Amino acid sequence: MAKPLIINVVELLRWPGTTKEVAVSLDVVDLEFDDSRIVNEPVDVALHLESMSNGISVQGTACATWSGLCRRCVAELSVRMTVDISELYQKELEDPDAYVIDNDQLNLLPMVRENILLAIPLGPLCRPDCPGLCPHCGIDLAESSCKCEISTADPRWGALEALRGVLDDPAE
Structure with missing residues (x-):
């Protein structure tokens, strides 16, 4: 052939x-x-x-x-x-x-x-605004919401966060 x-x-x-x-x-x-x-x-x-x-x-x-x-x-x-x-x-x-x-x-x-x-995309998405899965409970955030409290701040940056509070306060 x-x-x-x-x-x-x-x-x-x-x-x-x-x-x-x-x-x-x-x-x-x-x-x-x-x-x-x-x-x-x-x-x-x-x-x-x-x-x-x-x-x-x-x-x-x-x-x-x-x-x-x-x-x-x-x-x-x-x-x-x-x-x-x-x-x-x-x-x-x-x-x-x-x-x-x-x-x-x-x-x-x-x-x-x-x-x-x-x-072929290396990291495909089902849709551009896909919220993904909750990192704590694993629920699909596109289908329902969860009650997990997600802290976006890394505790290792706490000292710098406190310093930001001091620098942002013009009264001092």
Whole structure:
């Protein structure tokens, strides 16, 4: 079976300005992710390849689903994300961030995989204003409130706090 993300670019390299469209839906297994956060759902890839004098520009998107836990409330998340892709392929690497054109072929698989993995947040949130869990009783503060008294002051700063009281009092 032909690999869908290995593209023959002989014609593109021959004429700068030539374009080619690539649109595929891949199984997660095809992308060889070594990451348990990627959900086993199809990954949709839509790319626009354009030949330039110094290589081939690859623009487009990849849609994949990842799962994880909210870093504040530990709720399970499953998010379908769309990753914007903008990369350059060159026969002779002039740009350190470019990918290599090998034997007049582009292997888009490592580039797509890398862009998807880099787009997954390291500390995901279920929502931007997630209050998280109470540090004392562990109740989810988004669903209900607790009666725990939380002291935000560290007792080791007590001497400095007393000094602030003296400095803030203009009567003395």
